[in-house]
Amino acid sequence: MDILLTDIEVRVLGSLIEKSMTTPEYYPLSLNALTNACNQKSNRDPVVAFNETDVVRALDSLREMQLVVLSASSRVPKYAEIFVDTRKLVKREAALLTVLLLRGPQTVGELRGRTERAYRFADLAEVEATLDELVDSGYVKKLPRMAGRKESRYAHLFSGDVEIEAAPPKPEPAAILVRRENERIVVLEEELQKLRNEFDALQAEFVKFRKEFE
Numbered sequence: 001m002d003i004l005l006t007d008i009e010v011r012v013l014g015s016l017i018e019k020s021m022t023t024p025e026y027y028p029l030s031l032n033a034l035t036n037a038c039n040q041k042s043n044r045d046p047v048v049a050f051n052e053t054d055v056v057r058a059l060d061s062l063r064e065m066q067l068v069v070l071s072a073s074s075r076v077p078k079y080a081e082i083f084v085d086t087r088k089l090v091k092r093e094a095a096l097l098t099v100l101l102l103r104g105p106q107t108v109g110e111l112r113g114r115t116e117r118a119y120r121f122a123d124l125a126e127v128e129a130t131l132d133e134l135v136d137s138g139y140v141k142k143l144p145r146m147a148g149r150k151e152s153r154y155a156h157l158f159s160g161d162v163e164i165e166a167a168p169p170k171p172e173p174a175a176i177l178v179r180r181e182n183e184r185i186v187v188l189e190e191e192l193q194k195l196r197n198e199f200d201a202l203q204a205e206f207v208k209f210r211k212e213f214e
Helices: 009-022 031-039 053-062 092-103 108-114 122-136 175-213
Strands: 068-071 077-080 141-142 152-157
Touching: 009 031, 009 053, 009 068, 009 092, 031 053, 031 108, 031 122, 053 141, 092 108, 092 122, 092 141, 108 122, 122 141
Parallel strands: none
Antiparallel strands: 068 077, 141 152
């Protein structure tokens, strides 16, 4: 992956791609519209509160990386992403990447439901096939299945590799715990009996020794 973005750069890029696909009539975006898009409370995880200065700095960085351009189509400066076109992504790939950029790791089912405004997948198999393409391209990673979850999640790699916390060990069944405790008790009882036998033998030797000198 030749792109490494900060969290705010990820949010800015994701918001631009999203608005280009879902509300093209209001695209490109002014600084104010883009800031509102980054901070909106729906379809975002986590919800943030960036100010315009934060967004401008992110835009400057994205422009240097040739992922965003400043549009000259109006008197008010407006911004557009060029990542999708320059990387030759098809619409279904862009839709999945957008949701991953804006909401973090998700399952195939979650992604299908949350991409409907940008692209309507025929079924889960099409979602999974597209994710496989993005994995092969180095944009996405399939994460190990978490404890208690039936499905694996997918994450974008625009901020580097994704570290997954090790799943906590499953608690052992009560029957196994009781059996192990009983086994420990038996071992302790056997060791105690052995010590008692050794003590009795030493005591008998001592009594015999005293009688020899009486």
